Amino acid sequence: MSEFLTDAVAFLPVLARGLWTTVLLTLCALAVSLALGLVWALMGMSHHAPLRWTNKLVINTVRGIPIIVQLFCVYFVLPDWGIDFPPFLAGVIGLGIAYSVYQAENLRGGFESVDRQLIEAGTALGMSRGMITRRIVMPLGLRTALPSFGNTTVMLLKDSSIASTITVAELTRSGQLLAISTFKNGTVYVLIALLYLAASIPLAMAVRALEKKAAWR
Amino acid sequence: MIELSNVAKAFGARQILRDISFTVSAGEVACLIGPSGSGKSTILRTINGLESHDAGRITVDGTLLSDKTLPAIRRKVSMVFQRFNLFPHRTVIENIIEGPVHVLREDAETARARAIELLQRVGLADRADAYPGQLSGGQQQRVGIARALAMQPQAILFDEPTSALDPERVGEVLAVIRELAEDGMTMVVVTHEIAFAREVADRALFIDEGVIVENGPARDVLTAPSTERARLFLERVLHH
16 A cells, blocks of 8 residues: 555656646547537528538537547548648547537537527517527527536546547556556556546536526526 | 408418408507417417418508518517516516617617616516516516517517416506506407406407407407307306
8 A cells, every 4th residue: 555655656746747638638629529519509400401411411420430530530641631730739629529519419409498488589579590599599508508518528538538549648648658667557547547537526516516607596 | 550361370281360350550459369279379479470371461550571571570569478488597677678789779778778667667676687587477577568668669469468477466467568558559468367358458359269250349349249159258267
């Protein structure tokens, strides 16, 4: 046990740097996934059929490809066309795209749960469709989507470990390198597991707090 | 002011409205009564285009209702809903200025000032910053009426405005509507409150199975209807 503690103290600075990269990667990918997800969700609810078809195509394509393969495509395949991203950025883009389809489904679920009668009230006031979306459907739908949004974010945090395969020095990769050089697999991987856990709990709490703040009355 | 001629509507194979024709003149209060499912709410909702109609013409203040004129007509005609339909994420005053500021493009100050006047008029000036969820049904409906008035409409459509209220809250809402009638507001009211309709309405229409069965002065239609169908309905409603 005391050996575990001394090792832990020695390893933590390296792992902490990895954790920081993991958190940064998660937050950046989260922003990308939300922005793209909003676009997909709005396309999916559009009155123009071609937009809805495009939405279906994108969602089913992205959802049907393993995230690790998507990351390889961004990091190893795009350079063939002269598009060369550094590892971290490739991770943000790959994870952002992969997760955008889940965010889109979360958002669409929220938007579609908005009471039709409120939309009618807006219509009767003379509001345009766009105005109803911006001023009624989005604010109310986002609130409903928050709990599933929290789940997705925790999943994203864990899946950010896949970026270790494209040489992003996040938590998992830092740990792998440490384990290889020290042969202390047990200590290192237990520490990694604890650090992921430690990062996901405040995340869940932040979403819970946001939910409370978004509740009116 | 509001004129329907030969309006018809079907949902699939089911004919909801047949050959609906009537006129509501400026300053007149018309009540639509009839059993549930008779089509009276649908008639109301065709007037501001919440429901489309398959045949016939609807004109409001001389403007024929079409896809093109719909926005203009919605500015002339406000609506009050059975279930209030206030925006739950906005305060009372925000609900009231939503239309004036975002649809009519008034500046927020003017809209707020008028909203406060309207809240005084419906007796809720002290609840301006409350959220709809903090209000009773009767209070919410009075806010709904203030929201409709804030658009400075030429007519207001009421879709069973007291049906979702606790019995002891009905009076406060009817009082507000009564006052509007006295001020000469043009109104079309779908209601089950026969006593209220007798008192306030100038004209009453009895609707059954998508057809206007009676259309005449409220006093006549609601006390001495000429058809058996209307007489039976009134008997049932009044003895309830």
